[in-house]
Amino acid sequence: MSDTGLSQIWPAAARRADDGVLSLHGLTAAQLCGSFGSPLYVMDLDEVVTRARTFRDAAARAFSTSTTSVSFAGKAFLSKEIVRLLVGEGLHVDTCTLGEMRIALAGGAVGRSLVLHGNNKSDEEIELAVANDFGKIVVDSADEPERIAAIARRLGKRARVMVRVTTGIHAGGHEYISTAHEDQKFGIPLLPAGAAANDATAASLSMDTVASGPALAVLKDILARSEDLELVGIHSHIGSQIHSADAFIEAAQRVLRLREAFWATDGFVLPEVDLGGGYSVAYLDDDESMDIQTTLDAIADAMRTESQKSGLPMPVVSFEPGRWIVAPAGISVYTVGTVKPVHLSDGSTRTYVSVDGGMSDNIRPALYGADYTAVLANRSGAAETMHARIVGLHCESGDILVHDVELPADVRRGDIVAIPVTGAYGRTMASNYNQALRPAVIAVSSSDNEGSEHMSDAPRLLSEHGEAHVMLRRDTIADLLSLDLG
Ligand SMILES: Cc1ncc(COP(=O)(O)O)c(C=O)c1O
Numbered sequence: 130m131s132d133t134g135l136s137q138i139w140p141a142a143a144r145r146a147d148d149g150v151l152s153l154h155g156l157t158a159a160q161l162c163g164s165f166g167s168p169l170y171v172m173d174l175d176e177v178v179t180r181a182r183t184f185r186d187a188a189a190r191a192f193s194t195s196t197t198s199v200s201f202a203g204k205a206f207l208s209k210e211i212v213r214l215l216v217g218e219g220l221h222v223d224t225c226t227l228g229e230m231r232i233a234l235a236g237g238a239v240g241r242s243l244v245l246h247g248n249n250k251s252d253e254e255i256e257l258a259v260a261n262d263f264g265k266i267v268v269d270s271a272d273e274p275e276r277i278a279a280i281a282r283r284l285g286k287r288a289r290v291m292v293r294v295t296t297g298i299h300a301g302g303h304e305y306i307s308t309a310h311e312d313q314k315f316g317i318p319l320l321p322a323g324a325a326a327n328d329a330t331a332a333s334l335s336m337d338t339v340a341s342g343p344a345l346a347v348l349k350d351i352l353a354r355s356e357d358l359e360l361v362g363i364h365s366h367i368g369s370q371i372h373s374a375d376a377f378i379e380a381a382q383r384v385l386r387l388r389e390a391f392w393a394t395d396g397f398v399l400p401e402v403d404l405g406g407g408y409s410v411a412y413l414d415d416d417e418s419m420d421i422q423t424t425l426d427a428i429a430d431a432m433r434t435e436s437q438k439s440g441l442p443m444p445v446v447s448f449e450p451g452r453w454i455v456a457p458a459g460i461s462v463y464t465v466g467t468v469k470p471v472h473l474s475d476g477s478t479r480t481y482v483s484v485d486g487g488m489s490d491n492i493r494p495a496l497y498g499a500d501y502t503a504v505l506a507n508r509s510g511a512a513e514t515m516h517a518r519i520v521g522l523h524c525e526s527g528d529i530l531v532h533d534v535e536l537p538a539d540v541r542r543g544d545i546v547a548i549p550v551t552g553a554y555g556r557t558m559a560s561n562y563n564q565a566l567r568p569a570v571i572a573v574s575s576s577d578n579e580g581s582e583h584m585s586d587a588p589r590l591l592s593e594h595g596e597a598h599v600m601l602r603r604d605t606i607a608d609l610l611s612l613d614l615g
Contacts, residue, residue: 154595366405459552487521510537
């Protein structure tokens, strides 16, 4: 614990005073619930901006002699205000559905700063991307170049495309967020069927093997359609919540082998290599947090060495961090309802603390077994603690928000608990299960936030040090009823 009363996983502006009251920029959790209702997602915009700048500047420093570009992965968290804020910091935005594209455009991003992903893009999505001159449309399967070219031709445009390559790297915090091994739906394989991508190292991949793989065939196809398609580069996203640089390095080396092979076969130097996202964050007090500068420095070193070996100039290197930028900037705040001690067969007791949200606003524990921690946020509580599990109000026993946490033994109905590091894949994965109303997202920031000119003019709750306003409003019963046409 530092003198903020909290560990390093909380936003820098969070404080837990001696009386246990949690605040962000001087606004207490109880004040936020009092003004905006409960439960809430709270997003610290200063923290978002600081982290975006840190990533952007770390990439520029690591690759000091070549150009870098950073796209924020909107799937982690998206709103018009976040788009305005991040575009204002020089970031691009990665989208993968019509909804994400529309929000990014409505947030003021110009098409050239947008990326379109997707393993099953609709014609409507491709048309919107082509019509708005998206910076990159990332080709995910062999039939896409023809589809994109036909749409570009019809619209009188030339579409900028990249090819997403599955390198065979198996990385990521959970099977469902590991995206570059062979048995999953994304991308185009680097190697021909039968070549053991998972066992090979970049160095052991022969040029002939790479040249005969599906990825290179798709690159050739795009080149043959260059009247309608501009080939921008190659892309590799290997997964999410990855803790070390090693897997990124191996993937980068493999895509550089492909770049070299394409130069050898077709005399074309691919201008850009996009390494996707996946950079990990600490969720628990004792988790190690990734030093992004060290990680990007290691990737840059390896890419420079590989490029020198190939005799090709360094490409533009781009990144798509989502979680790393927004996860630690977000906190979820809930009000406690039923508190129920349960006696376990080993003789111990676990107290189930039910709150007014649950798996509908944070599915990650149920989906990935993700672990979180929590604090009592409105008072310090008894010195004696209890083994608690924070659960939601849904009709599933797997409706768990925090599997194991020590809470004061006198936690009771009406208390407020806060869960840190919920800024990514919380609100964007939220559902209306049990016809739940998805919580509001409240933006908080310091009064002197430099990015404030990018913020909305919604009504503000003020403290001496900061302000809060609704960034995304809570669902209402009227919203639910309006979808139901009877
Ligand atoms: C293509 C792509 N890029 C970037 C990301 C962002 O990953 P993360 O939030 O782990 O940085 C994802 C996440 O699934 C992705 O699929």
